[in-house]
Amino acid sequence: MPVWAASYSLCANAVTCRCLPVGLQYKISQDRCRYILEDHTSTGQGGLTTVIDEWLEWEATQLQPMIQKLCMSQTSTGKVTQNLETELKRLLSHLDNSTRNNPIGLTGSDISVADIVIWCSLLPLFCHETPFTDVVSGYSHLQEWFQRIRQMAPASAALKQLKGDLSFREIKMSLQAQPLFYQSSDGTKQTTTSHAVDSSVTLPSVSEEETRKAEAAWNSPSDTVPILRRREVPILPKDGERNILITSALPYVNNEPHLGNIIGCVLSADVFARFCRLRNLNTLYVCGTDEYGTATETKAMEEGVTPQEICDKYNRLHTEIYKWFNINFDYFGRTTTQAQTEIAQEIFWKLYHNGYILKDRVEQLQCEKCNRFLADRFVEGICPFCMYEDARGDQCDKCGKLINAVELKEPRCKQCNSRPVIKTSHHLFMDLPKLQPLLDSHLAENFEHGLFSSNSKIITKSWLRDGLKPRCISRDLKWGTPVPLEGYTDKVFYVWYDAPIGYISITANYTDQWKQWWLNPNKVELFNFMAKDNVPFHSVIFPCTLLGTKDNWTVVNNLSATEYLNYEDGKFSKSRGVGVFGRDAKNTGIPADVWRFYLLYLRPESQDSAFSWDDFLLKNNSELLNNLGNFINRALMFVSNNFASSIPDMVLQREDKELLALVTKELNLYIDNLANIRLRDGIRNILTISRYGNQYIQAHKPWVKVKGTEIEKERTKRINVLNSAAMLVVYVDVPDDATKTFCHSLTTLGTIIRHRARAGTIVGLAANIACLLSVLVQPYMPEVSKTIQTQLNAPPSCNIIHHEFVPQLLPGHRIGKPSPLFQKIEPSTIESLKQKFAGKQLPSKKTSVPVGDPNTISRLEKAVAEQGNEVRRLKSEKKDKSEIEPAIAKLLDLKQQLATAQGCDPGTVTSGGKKDKKKKK
Numbered sequence: 049m050p051v052w053a054a055s056y057s058l059c060a061n062a063v064t065c066r067c068l069p070v071g072l073q074y075k076i077s078q079d080r081c082r083y084i085l086e087d088h089t090s091t092g093q094g095g096l097t098t099v100i101d102e103w104l105e106w107e108a109t110q111l112q113p114m115i116q117k118l119c120m121s122q123t124s125t126g127k128v129t130q131n132l133e134t135e136l137k138r139l140l141s142h143l144d145n146s147t148r149n150n151p152i153g154l155t156g157s158d159i160s161v162a163d164i165v166i167w168c169s170l171l172p173l174f175c176h177e178t179p180f181t182d183v184v185s186g187y188s189h190l191q192e193w194f195q196r197i198r199q200m201a202p203a204s205a206a207l208k209q210l211k212g213d214l215s216f217r218e219i220k221m222s223l224q225a226q227p228l229f230y231q232s233s234d235g236t237k238q239t240t241t242s243h244a245v246d247s248s249v250t251l252p253s254v255s256e257e258e259t260r261k262a263e264a265a266w267n268s269p270s271d272t273v274p275i276l277r278r279r280e281v282p283i284l285p286k287d288g289e290r291n292i293l294i295t296s297a298l299p300y301v302n303n304e305p306h307l308g309n310i311i312g313c314v315l316s317a318d319v320f321a322r323f324c325r326l327r328n329l330n331t332l333y334v335c336g337t338d339e340y341g342t343a344t345e346t347k348a349m350e351e352g353v354t355p356q357e358i359c360d361k362y363n364r365l366h367t368e369i370y371k372w373f374n375i376n377f378d379y380f381g382r383t384t385t386q387a388q389t390e391i392a393q394e395i396f397w398k399l400y401h402n403g404y405i406l407k408d409r410v411e412q413l414q415c416e417k418c419n420r421f422l423a424d425r426f427v428e429g430i431c432p433f434c435m436y437e438d439a440r441g442d443q444c445d446k447c448g449k450l451i452n453a454v455e456l457k458e459p460r461c462k463q464c465n466s467r468p469v470i471k472t473s474h475h476l477f478m479d480l481p482k483l484q485p486l487l488d489s490h491l492a493e494n495f496e497h498g499l500f501s502s503n504s505k506i507i508t509k510s511w512l513r514d515g516l517k518p519r520c521i522s523r524d525l526k527w528g529t530p531v532p533l534e535g536y537t538d539k540v541f542y543v544w545y546d547a548p549i550g551y552i553s554i555t556a557n558y559t560d561q562w563k564q565w566w567l568n569p570n571k572v573e574l575f576n577f578m579a580k581d582n583v584p585f586h587s588v589i590f591p592c593t594l595l596g597t598k599d600n601w602t603v604v605n606n607l608s609a610t611e612y613l614n615y616e617d618g619k620f621s622k623s624r625g626v627g628v629f630g631r632d633a634k635n636t637g638i639p640a641d642v643w644r645f646y647l648l649y650l651r652p653e654s655q656d657s658a659f660s661w662d663d664f665l666l667k668n669n670s671e672l673l674n675n676l677g678n679f680i681n682r683a684l685m686f687v688s689n690n691f692a693s694s695i696p697d698m699v700l701q702r703e704d705k706e707l708l709a710l711v712t713k714e715l716n717l718y719i720d721n722l723a724n725i726r727l728r729d730g731i732r733n734i735l736t737i738s739r740y741g742n743q744y745i746q747a748h749k750p751w752v753k754v755k756g757t758e759i760e761k762e763r764t765k766r767i768n769v770l771n772s773a774a775m776l777v778v779y780v781d782v783p784d785d786a787t788k789t790f791c792h793s794l795t796t797l798g799t800i801i802r803h804r805a806r807a808g809t810i811v812g813l814a815a816n817i818a819c820l821l822s823v824l825v826q827p828y829m830p831e832v833s834k835t836i837q838t839q840l841n842a843p844p845s846c847n848i849i850h851h852e853f854v855p856q857l858l859p860g861h862r863i864g865k866p867s868p869l870f871q872k873i874e875p876s877t878i879e880s881l882k883q884k885f886a887g888k889q890l891p892s893k894k895t896s897v898p899v900g901d902p903n904t905i906s907r908l909e910k911a912v913a914e915q916g917n918e919v920r921r922l923k924s925e926k927k928d929k930s931e932i933e934p935a936i937a938k939l940l941d942l943k944q945q946l947a948t949a950q951g952c953d954p955g956t957v958t959s960g961g962k963k964d965k966k967k968k969k
């Protein structure tokens with residue numbers, strides 16, 4: 049077939065596709081042009097194909113979108129902006145130069161498919177009544193080229209057959225009749241037919257600048273996206289890089305961790321570590337079990353085994369639980385190791401030789417019934433500072449102050465409840481007052497440049513403000529790191545001197561090059577994760593320990609401390625069976641990622657929060673199932689069902705680019721939140737992006753576009769017949785009627801293809817948002833992330849968090865098989881879990897209250913009155929349920945203790961709220 053025969057139909061084809069739905073670009077017309085002209089563009093012409101491709105690419109990505117914007121702007125507002133005009137002139141200049149250099153066609157001595165496609169695109173600028181005459185008048189070579197093609201028989205014939213001599217009025221009418229949504233430059237949304245955007249679904253607005261930047265990033269991904277590093281073993285600090293050392297507080301081995309422990313330390317640190325890795329930062333995350341101390345000894349006694357056996361058993365149990373929760377440590381160790389003894393003793397010797405160790409006599413509590421000195425955690429009594437009656441021997445849970453156990457009022461042995469006696473013993477103290485200047489200057493710098501949660505700053509400052517006191521670091525126990533100093537060798541180090549050194553010894557068990565992390569403060573950034581009760585040990589005592597050695601230790605630069613997670617309206621209590629502990633979560637059958645999600649959603653970042661089964665159901669069914677899961681499944685199902693599992697071409701319109709900008713904005717907020725350890729907010733960013741995705745799909749209804757309107761569906765049935773007739777045009781002599789039929793066929797086909805192409809863009813963009821979400825959810829829900837990526841068949845290279853949103857699934861990429869990501873949780877399931885973990889409901893302190901003791905009665909009456917005032921205050925200040933409910937539970941508990949002390953039945957006691965009053969009547 050001679051080129052001009054092909055060009056004839058080609059012009060008709062291209063004019064149809066370009067001009068009737070003028071300004072609305074769809075690459076399919078190029079493909080058809082190429083198909084028709086295949087022989088003339090690819091055979092024996094070497095580099096010409098590449099040149100043509102380049103022009104076609106330029107037309108599709110630059111010229112056509114520009115003309116589209118011009119026509120839309122002109123149609124909706126009657127003018128074009130200065131920016132648009134400048135951009136247009138840039139493109140026209142490029143064409144003018146090229147037509148000056150090539151006197152016939154753009155690509156050489158003959159007319160090619162590129163000439164025809166570009167010529168068709170330019171029609172709105174050259175047609176009758178065009179408002180752009182002045183703009184094009186300055187480009188003489190371009191004008192000559194345009195007229196040359198126009199005078200060629202196929203072009204003029206095609207124009208005549210389709211629209212007569214095209215005028216801009218017709219283009220305008222054609223545009224106004226377009227079923228596609230478009231937005232005028234004044235921002236008002238315009239819709240016309242059933243293919244229109246559902247304007248009741250609105251997305252927030254973004255600026256021109258944000259849209260432009262997001263579009264530029266989308267269009268040039270390779271310039272901006274880094275490649276994720278491989279995870280080496282061992283991971284060591286690298287020169288010229290940010291080296292992130294993350295520690296989670298080391299959980300005690302005397303118990304199974306509860307949900308509070310999990311969110312308070314290992315899970316929070318895990319999310320941050322995963323985020324850092326996805327940011328391509330050189331990251332090491334270590335943790336392990338804290339195995340020394342009385343807690344272990346007591347547990348061993350209870351279970352009739354040795355302390356080492358307890359440690360082994362619980363270390364295994366913790367390992368198993370964290371594995372189930374998908375906590376991705378680089379190394380999970382323990383403190384009962386040789387490295388721990390060596391490092392703890394070496395640090396002690398340095399402190400000793402530097403003059404930071406004092407010797408003193410101490411009074412200690414000894415339980416004569418149990419025949420042992422009582423470690424701080426094994427004695428309870430009234431706080432000497434705030435009079436809280438259940439203060440622990442080491443710290444008051446109410447006012448947070450550290451306590452010397454002998455200062456507790458009315459102490460009682462936790463084991464047997466009898467009153468311990470005070471005995472004198474010789475001990476070693478760290479001279480914290482002498483170390484305070486070193487600590488002050490370390491903290492001054494790191495408070496300014498590092499990340500310290502606000503509670504950690506407040507707690508630390510309250511310690512410093514009162515001036516540090518010498519702190520005892522030895523204990524009369526057997527199970528611990530031995531004190532090496534002569535005269536004290538029958539003692540062990542206090543667990544809180546020992547435990548943070550565990551971070552170092554655990555790293556030493558991971559790599560013999562551990563000093564690169566721990567004696568390298570200029571290259572390493574240290575992040576400690578814990579809950580509020582651990583703060584003073586990490587911000588005061590441990591830093592003083594390290595600074596006092598005068599070695600160049602890596603000392604805390606960043607400290608993230610949560611408040612407490614409570615359980616429903618009270619505290620977790622293993623002994624009372626209240627709350628969800630380690631393996632319980634697994635046994636519910638609810639996937640680990642859903643637990644992770646909910647714990648992180650609740651993360652007590654600024655105040656205590658409470659796990660609630662009802663809320664758990666709500667967040668799973670609304671946020672995970674209806675929002676995130678629904679969006680991803682919808683996007684993937686469309687690709688699968690309507691585009692044969694292949695990502696369609698994406699030709700972005702204004703609203704798509706705005707969506708890019710919105711997603712990019714939220715992505716950047718996400719990065720900022722996670723980088724600043726605001727993990728709760730990061731989840732909300734993910735859910736917002738997914739919500740945008742749902743709204744976008746809802747607004748654009750690709751399911752309508754892909755199937756067509758009823759009229760289009762009817763026409764589709766006839767299209768094959770017409771198409772067969774149309775193909776005749778190409779091969780045989782062309783009678784006028786056949787040309788008309790051909791053109792009509794192509795017009796209809798063009799509309800359908802355009803709608804389908806539009807649906808393709810929407811779905812392709814949605815699939816790419818799903819891919820982005822698969823990466824963003826990874827720190828929070830690693831298994832869900834994997835599942836999404838399998839369903840998307842996403843390239844492994846997508847696993848990086850970058851501040852620009854770029855396409856990872858390119859047109860033609862084949863996705864895998866979609867399936868639902870989350871399951872609905874039924875209310876009946878939640879009800880039975882609620883019952884299961886509600887505990888035995890026994891007032892915990894009943895047995896420990898002596899009956900009829902006037903001092904106890906008067907103390908409890910006072911405490912009940914104070915707690916009653918506290919509850920009233922919280923209620924009158926309309927505090928959150930999570931604050932009020934624990935206070936009420938406390939009041940109830942106190943009243944029950946009082947009832948017991950008065951010889952009454954504690955079971956009849958109520959907290960005294962409105963409902964209770966009614967009952968009394």
Ligand SMILES: Nc1ncnc2c1ncn2[C@@H]1O[C@H](COP(=O)(O)OC(=O)[C@@H](N)CCS)[C@@H](O)[C@H]1O
Nearest residue numbers: 297298299300308309312313338547578579612613
């Ligand atoms: N209710 C709670 N909410 C949040 N975080 C909590 C809660 N209770 C405790 N924690 C934190 O959990 C970890 C581990 O606590 P554990 O008592 O097992 O261990 C220790 O405190 C020490 N062994 C740490 C030595 S480094 C801890 O961060 C608590 O703050």
